[in-house]
Structure formats: structure tokens, C-alpha cells
Amino acid sequence: MSTLSGKTALITGASSGIGLATANMLTEKGVRVIGCARRKEALDQAMQALPGESLAATLDVADTQSVNMLLSRLPEDWREIDILINNAGSDVGGRQRFDQGRLQDWLGTIETNVSGLMQVSALLLPGMLDRGDGHIVNIGSTQGLTGVAGCAAYAASKHAVHGFSETLRQEYAGKGIRVSEVLPGMVRTEFAATRFSSEERGRTFYDDYGQSLEADDIARCIVFALEQPPHAVVSQIVMVPDHA
Numbered sequence: 001m002s003t004l005s006g007k008t009a010l011i012t013g014a015s016s017g018i019g020l021a022t023a024n025m026l027t028e029k030g031v032r033v034i035g036c037a038r039r040k041e042a043l044d045q046a047m048q049a050l051p052g053e054s055l056a057a058t059l060d061v062a063d064t065q066s067v068n069m070l071l072s073r074l075p076e077d078w079r080e081i082d083i084l085i086n087n088a089g090s091d092v093g094g095r096q097r098f099d100q101g102r103l104q105d106w107l108g109t110i111e112t113n114v115s116g117l118m119q120v121s122a123l124l125l126p127g128m129l130d131r132g133d134g135h136i137v138n139i140g141s142t143q144g145l146t147g148v149a150g151c152a153a154y155a156a157s158k159h160a161v162h163g164f165s166e167t168l169r170q171e172y173a174g175k176g177i178r179v180s181e182v183l184p185g186m187v188r189t190e191f192a193a194t195r196f197s198s199e200e201r202g203r204t205f206y207d208d209y210g211q212s213l214e215a216d217d218i219a220r221c222i223v224f225a226l227e228q229p230p231h232a233v234v235s236q237i238v239m240v241p242d243h244a
């Protein structure tokens with residue numbers, strides 16, 4: 001039996017990709033999963049198909065009101081959240097030179113990937129601190145370690161996630177709250193389709209790239225970080241595809 005069994009995890013961006021794969025793996029291990037995302041129908045369907053106990057909660061991480069109402073919208077016995085997976089993220093309008101893209105898209109990427117992640121963390125951290133127990137896993141990116149032309153806002157957002165994760169881990173060290181960051185390279189998900197607002201372009205983007213990771217590969221990294229004993233903190237896991 002997993003050490004995670006019986007815990008409650010909240011996963012942002014659980015309607016597809018890495019978030020959904022993680023929800024699947026965690027419910028299999030007996031974790032009660034609260035899946036959050038904006039697309040209600042996709043989220044409801046995804047949560048209903050999970051092998052274990054789950055709940056769907058519509059949430060826009062970039063919307064302060066939506067985040068602030070989140071806990072009060074959950075049934076009372078789901079409000080003590082042990083694990084937060086800060087996974088929601090996007091790069092809408094990305095893969096364009098900075099001056100050629102739309103400023104409002106760049107700012108939207110920062111709002112979702114940085115402000116959103118901070119807002120959800122701020123909501124759940126007080127409960128974790130009161131209980132002296134919690135684990136936050138932030139989904140960064142290899143673009144949090146380097147830059148890629150065409151991705152200025154996205155790389156900036158993931159550098160921020162990296163700095164935020166490193167700092168939180170130090171701030172809560174010894175207080176029962178562990179902070180881990182998982183930094184994936186290319187993963188084949190709905191991410192590219194959302195970036196280009198086109199399923200077809202999303203598909204050809206991954207086809208042209210060649211070998212990518214799968215969402216399950218990253219879910220395994222997240223579960224590995226979560227399953228370590230209390231004295232061991234996985235600070236970062238970087239996983240990249242075997243791509244020439």
C-alpha cells in the first residue's frame with residue numbers, strides 16, 4: 001500500500017495532459033483527488049473516469065475570485081488538502097518573437113503560470129502550516145532553466161516558478177511542508193494545440209519535433225517526489241525525452 005493512501009490532493013489543470021495523468025496515478029494509489037480546471041465538461045468527464053475517489057472543481061487559477069471561493073465550494077471533508085500539484089499552465093500565442101506576438105498573450109501566460117500558481121499556493125499554505133504537514137509540487141519546465149527563441153513569456157514564467165519553488169522550499173523547511181519542482185522537457189499533450197489555438201498545428205508540432213515524453217512519464221516523477229519519506233525532499237526532477 002502506498003504511503004500516500006488516504007491523503008487528499010488538489011491538482012490544477014487536471015482536465016488533460018500531465019494533470020490528468022497524475023490524477024489517474026494518484027487515485028490508483030488511494031489518494032482522494034480534487035481535479036481543477038476551467039473546462040467543466042472535460043473536467044467532469046475526466047474525473048468520473050478515474051479509478052478512485054475524486055471530485056471536480058471548476059477553477060480559473062488566474063481569476064482571484066475563482067481561487068478565493070475554491071475552498072468554500074468544496075464539501076467540508078475535502079477541505080484539508082495534504083498535497084497541492086500546481087500544474088495548470090499554458091503558452092497561448094507562443095512560439096513567436098517577442099515583438100511579433102501579442103502583449104496581451106504574453107501577460108496572460110504570466111498571469112496563469114505565475115500569478116495563478118502563487119494564488120492557489122497562498123490559499124492552501126495556511127492550512128498546511130496549521131497542520132504542520134503538506135507537500136507542494138510545482139510543474140516548471142526546462143524553460144525555467146534556459147530560454148528558447150519564441151518563448152520569452154513562457155520561459156520568464158517558468159523561471160519564476162523555479163525561483164518561487166526554490167524559495168518556498170527554504171521558507172518551509174523543518175515545518176513539515178515539502179516543496180518540489182518537476183521540470184519537464186517536451187511532453188506530448190494538449191499544450192501545443194492550446195498554444196496555437198489549433199489541434200492540427202498542435203499535432204504537427206509534436207510530429208515534427210520527434211521523440212517527446214508522455215504525460216505518464218511526468219506523473220511518475222510527481223509520484224516519486226510525493227512518496228519519499230518525510231526527511232527526504234526531492235527539490236527538482238528534470239526529465240527530458242531521448243531526443244537528438
Ligand code: NAP
Binds near residue numbers: 037141184
Ligand atoms: P495541457 O494538456 O494543455 O494541460 C494544461 C492544463 O492546464 C489543462 O487541464 C487546462 O485546463 C489547465 N489550465 C490552463 N489554464 C488554466 C487556468 N487559467 N486555470 C485553470 N486551469 C488551467 O498541457 P500539459 O503539457 O499537461 O501542461 C501541464 C503543465 O506542464 C503546464 O504547467 C506546462 O507549462 C507544463 N509543461 C508542459 C510541457 C509540454 O511539453 N507539454 C513541458 C514542460 C512543462 P482548462 O483549459 O480546462 O482550464
